[in-house]
Amino acid sequence: MASLKEIKGRIQSTKKTKQITSAMEMVSASKLNKAQQNAQRYEPYTKKIKDVVSGIAAGSSGISHPMLEERPVKKTGYIAIFTDQGLAGAYNSNILRDLMQKLRERHQSKDEYTVIVIGRTGRDLLKRYGIPMFDEITGLPDQPSFNDIKNVTRLAVDLYANEDVDELYIWYNHFINPIQQKVTEKKLLPLTEEVSEEDSKGTAQYEYEPSPEAILKQLLPQYAESLIYGALLDAKASEFGARMTAMSAATDNANNMVDDLTLSYNRARQAAVTQEITEIVGGAAALE
Amino acid sequence: MATMHLSVVTPDGSVFDGEVEMVSVRAESGEMGILPGHVPTVAPLKIDAVRIKYENKVKLLAVSEGFVEVRSDAVNILAESAETPGEIDPKRARIAKERAEERLDRINEEEIDVMRAKLALKRANTRLKVSEGS
Numbered sequence: 001m002a003s004l005k006e007i008k009g010r011i012q013s014t015k016k017t018k019q020i021t022s023a024m025e026m027v028s029a030s031k032l033n034k035a036q037q038n039a040q041r042y043e044p045y046t047k048k049i050k051d052v053v054s055g056i057a058a059g060s061s062g063i064s065h066p067m068l069e070e071r072p073v074k075k076t077g078y079i080a081i082f083t084d085q086g087l088a089g090a091y092n093s094n095i096l097r098d099l100m101q102k103l104r105e106r107h108q109s110k111d112e113y114t115v116i117v118i119g120r121t122g123r124d125l126l127k128r129y130g131i132p133m134f135d136e137i138t139g140l141p142d143q144p145s146f147n148d149i150k151n152v153t154r155l156a157v158d159l160y161a162n163e164d165v166d167e168l169y170i171w172y173n174h175f176i177n178p179i180q181q182k183v184t185e186k187k188l189l190p191l192t193e194e195v196s197e198e199d200s201k202g203t204a205q206y207e208y209e210p211s212p213e214a215i216l217k218q219l220l221p222q223y224a225e226s227l228i229y230g231a232l233l234d235a236k237a238s239e240f241g242a243r244m245t246a247m248s249a250a251t252d253n254a255n256n257m258v259d260d261l262t263l264s265y266n267r268a269r270q271a272a273v274t275q276e277i278t279e280i281v282g283g284a285a286a287l288e
Numbered sequence: 289m290a291t292m293h294l295s296v297v298t299p300d301g302s303v304f305d306g307e308v309e310m311v312s313v314r315a316e317s318g319e320m321g322i323l324p325g326h327v328p329t330v331a332p333l334k335i336d337a338v339r340i341k342y343e344n345k346v347k348l349l350a351v352s353e354g355f356v357e358v359r360s361d362a363v364n365i366l367a368e369s370a371e372t373p374g375e376i377d378p379k380r381a382r383i384a385k386e387r388a389e390e391r392l393d394r395i396n397e398e399e400i401d402v403m404r405a406k407l408a409l410k411r412a413n414t415r416l417k418v419s420e421g422s
Contacts, residue, residue: 041301048297048366052330052357146299146368206357209331210317218332219355222368229299 004272007265011258018254024087025247032178032240034143039175039233046226053191053223056212065213066161067220070190076106076113077134077165079156079188079228081172081235082122084138088239089246091173091181092121098183099171100129114165116156118232134159142236146229153225160189161221172231173238179245181238188227191220292324293362294340296349296370303349303370308342311363313356322358329358335410337418338365348373350418352411376419385412 002010057068080099082092107113114134117123123136137152160168168189173181208215289309296304312321315331335352354367388409392402 038300042299044302045297045299045366048357048364052355052366056330150368205328207327207329209315209320209329214316215330215332215355222353222355222366225368226299 002264002268004265004268007261007268011261011265014254014257014261018251018258021247021250021254025244025251028240028244028247031142032237032244035233035237035240036175038143039230039237042226042230042233046223046230049219049223049226053216053219055206056208056216056219065216065220067189067191067224068216070192071166073166075111075165077156077159077168078103078113078115079152079168079170079231080115080117080122080126081170081232082117082119082125083239084120084140086121087246088243089249091239091242092119092125094181094183095122095171095173096125098185100131102185103131116152116159118152140232142240144229144232144236149229149232150225152232153228156188156228157221157224160224170228170231172235173242175234175237175241178241181242186227186231188224191224290324291342292322294342294365295362296338296351296365296367298367298370300369303372304340304347306342308340308363310341311356311365312339312341313351313365315356320356322356322363325360326358326363328360329356331356333365333367335407336414338370348418348421350376350411350414352414371415371418373419373421376415378416378419381412381415381419384408385416388412 078099080095082095086092103113110130110132114132115126116135116137117126117133118137118140120138123133123138126133135155141148156168159165167187170186170188172184172186174184176182291307291309294304294306294308294311295302310321310323312319313331314320314334314336316334317331320331332355333351338349338351340347340349350369350371351365351367352369354365354370357364357366388405391405392409
């Protein structure tokens with residue numbers, strides 16, 4: 001059995017760790033709260049744009065735009081959202097696992113795809129596996145505003161517009177609740193599903209100034225960008241949820257460990273006391 | 289006076305939501321004044337100030353990358369950013385303006401940079417205009 005001093009040291013260090021994990025749990029909880037609010041505030045914007053886009057698509061047939069049409073796929077682009085910091089449980093490894101699996105299924109060679117990676121952990125992981133990266137974005141704020149990520153969205157949309165890639169997917173953890181995240185793949189471009197013949201309710205015939213085509217030209221990139229932003233907000237909420245859960249599990253574990261250690265500490269102390277008494281009694285008996 | 293509902297929405301949340309008497313915007317095709325009962329319209333907006341008239345007040349918003357959707361009873365402005373005079377930092381806008389102007393002076397650069405500098409200049413000018421309330 002370990003010595004009393006050793007056990008005492010371990011109890012103290014475990015308690016210190018527990019302080020850190022429980023503080024991180026609380027920080028994550030409050031960040032999660034904010035992230036959820038951000039996601040809520042963003043909701044009306046994307047919904048409105050979608051309304052108008054599908055209104056245009058439904059109201060006037062025969063409009064074409066590169067972002068609405070499928071073209072033969074020579075190269076696929078992926079955006080993968082990871083975290084900057086670790087300590088978020090299986091958050092990053094889940095995405096990595098699913099992404100790698102899909103990449104292997106879909107592509108024969110590494111020339112067929114490229115990845116825009118968001119988050120430091122993701123960058124390191126993908127680099128280790130030799131995945132071709134088009135660009136990496138790290139150090140995004142915890143509560144990103146649309147302005148903060150504009151470079152990312154523009155980069156991705158331009159990649160498609162310049163025909164560097166012929167389709168664009170985004171990978172992220174979808175927030176279900178604080179303890180559940182689901183790895184999600186979403187097709188961003190071309191926008192075939194989004195703007196299918198879904199009839200938009202209550203959208204009367206609009207006058208288009210100057211023309212439906214000109215509006216689509218501005219609106220579709222804006223819509224695609226807003227989808228990326230939405231995914232990012234969702235991913236951020238998941239990140240904090242995952243971190244909160246991981247930290248709360250770590251705190252619980254630390255508690256259990258402190259209990260166990262305290263028990264063995266008491267046992268060891270009792271054993272030492274008993275031994276001492278036995279020795280004294282033995283010594284006294286020997287004198288008689 | 290007749291009013292209509294205006295909402296200005298950005299990805300970072302709603303900026304304005306309420307009954308207004310008139311909205312005037314600068315669309316790609318020119319200045320557009322919208323009164324209640326306007327024909328349903330969709331139009332992209334230039335980077336410029338949006339003028340909102342309500343309760344005998346005039347409010348300015350600096351809007352970039354947006355469009356306006358007019359319905360029979362409501363007007364929606366969706367933009368990547370929309371700022372009220374209080375949110376604008378005039379000092380920052382002035383610095384941005386100078387930087388953009390300086391960049392435009394060095395013309396022999398790539399086309400994209402010129403485009404970006406021009407847009408930045410426009411945004412800075414709009415912000416200054418709105419914050420000064422002119």
